[in-house]
Amino acid sequence: MIMLTSPHRESTLDAEWIKGLPDLLRGKREPTRKDAIKALDLIGEARQWLCEFLPLRPDVIDEMTYEATMSYFVEDRPEDPRVAKGALLLGRHREGALFMQIFLDEADEVVTNPDGKPYGRQVIVRHMDAELKDLFSGKKLVIVE
DSSP states (O other), X not given: OEEEEOSSOEEEEOHHHHHTHHHHHTTSSOOOHHHHXXXXXXXXXXXXXXXXXXXXSOEEEEEEOHHHHHHHHHHTOOSOTTOOEEEEEEEEETTEEEEEEEEEXXXXXXXXXXXXXXXXXXXXXXXXXXXXXXXXXXXXXXXXX
16 A cells, blocks of 8 residues: 555555556556546545645736746745755646746755645746746746756
8 A cells, every 4th residue: 555644634545556557547458446436536635635735726827927937936935944946837727827936955856844835836827928938948847046
């Protein structure tokens, strides 16, 4: 069994079943009713875990600018001595782009608060200014030092 823990809950997942999941998804074996139940359990666990760390409904920003992005890293920098740099992550969202700004340590690990939540923010961005688009230029991750 795999044990997932968080500050708020403890749960178990079937490690052997999870190891066999790629074969099931690729059609190398027929799914059973038990597979469906375990898949729903896994989805529920993943959803609960994500909801603890990410806001259910991120704020929507019509236009994100390069200046506002960099200002966030300066003005909202946590007073945690482990923070050494920032990271920008860009993902897809039906309303625009999912835009995450997080803080990293010297080893490029995400810095978290005492509750285990990453320092940073997640917003939905409908448009980016030209300078910010150039910064990403086809990348999904940018490290800011």
